[in-house]
Amino acid sequence: MDQQHRKLIHWNPKKKDITRRYSNGEVTVVWRPSLCQHTMICFDGLPEVFDPDRKPWIVPDAASTQAIVDQVKACPSGALTFVMNNPVPVDEEKPPVSIEVLPNGPLLVRGTITLKDKEGNHVTKGPVTALCRCGATRNKPFCDGEHARIGFKG
Numbered sequence: 001m002d003q004q005h006r007k008l009i010h011w012n013p014k015k016k017d018i019t020r021r022y023s024n025g026e027v028t029v030v031w032r033p034s035l036c037q038h039t040m041i042c043f044d045g046l047p048e049v050f051d052p053d054r055k056p057w058i059v060p061d062a063a064s065t066q067a068i069v070d071q072v073k074a075c076p077s078g079a080l081t082f083v084m085n086n087p088v089p090v091d092e093e094k095p096p097v098s099i100e101v102l103p104n105g106p107l108l109v110r111g112t113i114t115l116k117d118k119e120g121n122h123v124t125k126g127p128v129t130a131l132c133r134c135g136a137t138r139n140k141p142f143c144d145g146e147h148a149r150i151g152f153k154g
Helices: 003-010 041-045 065-073 146-150
Strands: 020-023 027-031 080-084 098-101 107-110 113-116 122-125 128-131
Touching: 027 065, 041 065, 065 080
Parallel strands: none
Antiparallel strands: 020 027, 027 080, 098 107, 107 128, 113 122
16 A cells, blocks of 8 residues: 555544535535545546645546546545536426336326425425325325325225
8 A cells, every 4th residue: 555545544534524625617526524435436536636645635627527527426435526516407407207106006206396285385396206196195195105004906
């Protein structure tokens, strides 16, 4: 094991609960050292961006935004996360809505939906919403599990 890896293993980030942000204009990498497990996946996978011997240790201009996002997603501890600075509007990134009928149970609606509840309020739900099919729910139109109690078949 080289000195760089030994230094990280002996460093105790839990002494300080800090958050650092590093941006290339498109993406901001968020680092919370208190969560780091020192698996070295970040700098083994993208050393031009992640180098613990450099100050600052994260240089987001050193690789493409997609490469950074992919590497940050590989962080097993959640110490590294990211935020897109100019996210795509929600309407453009919504996956399609699908509906599944569960035997003897509710309708499972997968995707983000907006519906009007019994009081006339618009409610946005997702990523999975269970809608009652048996009529016995006390939280219409949402399933509360009453189908099992009443022995609903359908």
